[in-house]
Amino acid sequence: MKSKIPFLDLKQFPDHLKDELKEKFSELLDKGVFSGSEEVIRFEQKLSQLLGAPFVISCSNGTDALELALRALGIGQNDEVIIPAMSWVSTAEAVILVGAKPIFIDTDTSGLIDLEILDLSFTSKTKAIIPVHLYGKMVNMKKLVKWAESKGIFVIEDAAQAFGTFQIGISAGLHGDIGCFSFYPSKNLGALGEAGALITKDAKLAEKLKILRNHGQEVRDHHVTIGRNARIDTIQAGFLNVILNYFKEWQSTRKSLSKIYVDNLKNIDWIKLPDGTDLSDHNLHLFVIRTKFRNELREHMFQNGVETSIHYPTAIPQLSPYHSKKEFPESETLAKEVISLPMNPFLSEETVKKICEVIKSYKPDIPFAEKN
Template sequence: MIKPEDDPPWVPLVDVQRHNASLRPALDAAFRRVLERGHFVLGEETEAFEADWAAWCGTRYGIACSNGSAALYIALKALGIGPGDEVITTAFTFVATVEAILMAGARPVLVDVDEATALMDLQQVEAAITPRTVAVLPVHLYGQVGDMVALRQLCDRYGLALIEDAAQAHGARFRGRRAGTFGDIACFSFYPTKNLSALGDAGAIVTDDPQWAERCRLIRNHGRAQHHLHVQVGFNFRLGELQAAFLRAKLRYLDAWIARRNAIVGTYRTQAPGGRYWRWVQTVPEAEPAWHLAVLRTPYREALREWLHAHRVQTGIYYDTPVPFQPAFAFLEVPPDRFPQATAWARETLSVPLFPEMTDPEVHRVVDALRRFRP
């Protein structure tokens, strides 16, 4: 038996410290640049990052804000969505997606997900449309996109806005187009574990519409058109200059990081393809993921998790409870059998380590542990 002191180091689920340590000179330079300017909110760094991020995504306008949750709320309000409106979204996501709809004053209409991809079931989207529906809000879960062409066509047919929650999908593509370019507005998070990450909270909105871009800028800064002129009700959702500078320093590496993430997942899928005991999350045809998480599905989750932990491989669960069954959303009064696929995903989903700085030996330790698992 291996003694504890002889155990190998853990393979972490994600290693933010390792990720940022490799960028220390660039981050130090960004910090000094902001400090020397003495301008800390909505300055040159924010404007430059907004332009850089919009260009990278393939859109005309970028609006930086305090976090991804704020981005969703701002987008909804910029489109004029509020009380009496319904917004269709997925039952299987982080709660921020649904919180933003509620904070805007609208009613979330939740639909189930696909059994293979965990993405919103498009057939159920159409069935959920009512005369009060004003928008559809898909979530690009785990770093993948669904059939956004079909969803765009559906929204156009019914006259609905399309808002992308791309918080986990920086760089993911469908038919060659990046996430964020299909919707009227798209929202991103730069939380410290995301594919592009700040050193704290940060977010952004992208759009091709100048009017919506201007509305977003107003809402994120107290509705301020000029220094003492407030033309609408907004709030403080501004991004600090330090975070914008850090994001600018990191953006140049994002394509390489995505390639490494995808290569790691590719190794997992080819060398530990699953079968009887687990299966990897699937992608839709013509989609190119930019994997944020390496996600599998297994009816033996606790046994597999214990096995991986015994082999010093960290795991995570995203997410263990569909949104409508969280205590905070009990007022939606959703029957417990309403979303069978979301419930099954919540019961069986498991994430294994994924971050660009993973070494090949770490990747192969995960592969070896997965291949040798038996419940």
């Protein structure tokens, strides 16, 4: 059956927002400024204010943000970087792109780096750890930073999915040395194309990041290192300045929708719901449930007009370019059991209730031994 409730349909931006975006495009087209400019500065200032971040460096996308962060911290050949086995592939990709080696570590039952086994992955070559705030839920940063400090290594937060989350009043990305965001269109704050940002409390790191982002130039034609062109497009910064005005409202919609999911699904014993969705350190980027009947449920939902997604179907060390001989039991099980339900600010409460009814109408074939 053809899906009737899409997982995410970005055509559903409200008409008044579409009009504002068209106006912004028209304004920039008339100005004829397509790189840098006050639009980019305004975007960085807005983020700085919203996140309480002393330094914001906008950039081309979240993957480049991770690469720039690693390079700014001097991480490269012969270095090891600890990363979780379950994430979007960029976390591992960036480590390899700077010439370092990703050391995968298993996740806990929510998909976050397992803080109980960090010591097992530490060696004399370890230079940094990249916790990933997967699905928009923050890793316990107090615990992680304390461990990293005891080992004398850097912390780069992959906050690509966690824009707008705060733990003990501090934004994701500001607990460690550098935080990386993605504004890929499907993110909670999404551009109309590719974009990203880095945040830090450290003025010197901020300066290095700005230089690396712009061909290693301190000022025009004065190249002090080998950098990249990893600048944000002016047009994307302009669109993000418009979309940012809706961010808080959209976040509260996500929170209300997630409450409907939790209230309606909490008594189903063959489903594990995400933890802490009502807290400030979860931004509901994705609403990911776990079930042993993942594939069957997904098919049932599809047949009943509900599109879902999987984040992610394979643990990174199981992908051929990243192959590791080690086993990562929790991440590998997650890959088989997770299912992402529709979660975006364009959904109505009625639609979410309908999705819950479809889930409840599925009757899994639970073996007798497991029922008792």
